Amino acid sequence: MNTEELTTLVVDALEDLKAVDLHVIDVRDKTSITDVMVIATGTSSRHVKSLADNVVLKAKKAGQQPLGEEGLDAGEWALIDLGDVVVHVMQPEVRDFYQLEKLWETDEQSADAAG
Secondary structure, X not given: OOHHHXXXXXXXXXXXXXXXXXXXXXXXXXXXXXXXXXXXXXXXXXXXXXXXXXXXXXXXXXXXXXXEEEXXXXXXXXXEEOOOEEEEEEOHHHHHHHOHHHXXXXXXXXXXXXX
16 A cells, blocks of 8 residues: 555545544655655544544554554553554643644645644
């Protein structure tokens, strides 16, 4: 599965369960760790867990075994490493505190997201 297909799978899995404020950031030019970061907000710990579980389930069904999963039990910040795509699902307070978009987006990407 290529990066674009995997990104679409992740976005669809998050949208299926009504993730909030979904951001897809291409980080190929910034790091060798991954190609794309997907950041989304869940409205509660249960919502964060459900969103993360849905990503893992859909990825496994598509034959993409996650390389790592962190924080699924706590529900404040879940991270799913799918190799070419890394997924962060956070509660609003955690997302506001860490502001991952500011770390990874370029000025150009920020302008695109603003509309």
